[in-house]
Amino acid sequence: MKPNLSLEQQTDLLRSRGLIVADETECRSFLSTHNYYRLSGWARYFQTAPHEGDDSFRPGTSFDDIRRVYEADETLRARLVAPLARAELVLRTHVARVISDRHGPRGCYLEQSFYTDVGDAEPTVSACLRDVGRSKERHILHFKTDGGSGAPFGDLPIWSAVxxxxxxxxxxxxxxxxxxxxxxxxxxxxxxxxxxxxxRVRALVYLRNRCAHHSRLWHHSVIDAGPTPNNVRAKAKRLVGQFGPRSVLDVVASLDDVLVRSGASEATLPDLVLDRTGGEDFWPGIATPRVPIDHRP
Known part of the structure; x- marks a missing residue:
């Protein structure tokens, strides 16, 4: 069992593994507000062979090197929050418009028959009813009773429900x-x-959730990677260079396509290219992520 370590002991452990800590007070201050275990998600990319139990740091690695990519990751997540929120609003708007215009604004979207559910996953209509049922907004509560339609929220229009x-x-x-x-x-x-x-929408949800929960983007391979259209990918690569199909940049390219074509905002990638913060280690970890092999049992 790993022992509980004080901030001083955590700093000493890093130094014992060969990490250069120029300012111990600053290091302890950082660790006091950032979980040591959390920081290790970034640190292991600077270690010799953690998958073989060798946690020593590569020669010349400093605490500032790790902190630089950590803070660049933090900045990137913050910069993606706004465009992801705009894309979400675009999707809400167009879902409401399409359902209302083509399928009727009430009733159908709260019927099981409207959805093609697969396997044992929660029925989509159950998720919809749960979400509207826990809302405290007056425009939702107004329709909580059936209003004569025969079902809870039966008269709730889709433009309000979304x-x-x-x-x-x-x-x-x-x-x-x-x-x-x-x-x-x-x-x-x-x-x-x-x-x-x-x-592609699922990939946007995945990326939004990682940003919202402060999860690492650097060297992260996106699990729910969407099939970004080839023309969108090619255009993005002309701007930022090569990137992998499961990289964060691939999802951002897809995000930009939705934002620009919908008229919601300008593209995000150009600004990211102009401000490649984080040092020489950061950008490759965003463009071509590699998954580390952690300690073997």
Missing amino acids: EAFSFGTLSRCIERGAGGTLAAEVASSIGVATSGFAY
Whole structure:
């Protein structure tokens, strides 16, 4: 069992592994506000062979090196919050518009038959009802009783309901709604490619959640990577250089496509290119992430 270490002991442990700590007071101050275990997610990329039990740092590695990529990661997450929020609002708007115009504004989107659910996952309609049911907004509570329709929230219009859906629930509605055709309908409404659109939305949800929960983006391979269209990828690579299909940059390229084509905002990638903070180690870890092999049992 690993022992509980004081801030002083944590600093001593880092130094014993060969990390250069120029200012011990500053190091302890940083560790007092940033979990040592959390920091290790960035630090292990500077270690010799943690997968073989060798936690020593590569010669010349300093605490400032690790802190630099850590803080650059923090800055990147903060910069992505706003464009991801704008994309979410775009999706809410177009989902409400498409369902209302093509399928009716009330009733259908709260019926099980409207969705094509697969496997034992929670039915989409259950997620929708849960989200609207826990809302405290007056525009939702006004429709809590059936109003004569025969079902709770039966008269709640979709343009009001989407404001209560979590981003994850909205993504499931897009993927499974209207017998599986809603994704293409929403993509066409926005003006982006219809192929694989539901999975692109899922990737945006995934990235938003990592940013919201302060999770590492540097050297992170996106699990729910969406099929970013080839023309979108090619345009982005001309701007930022090569990047992997499961990289954060690939998802940001897809995000920019949605934002620009919908008219919501300008692209995000150009600003990221102009400000490649974090030193020479940071950008490669965003463009071509590699997954470290952790300690073997």
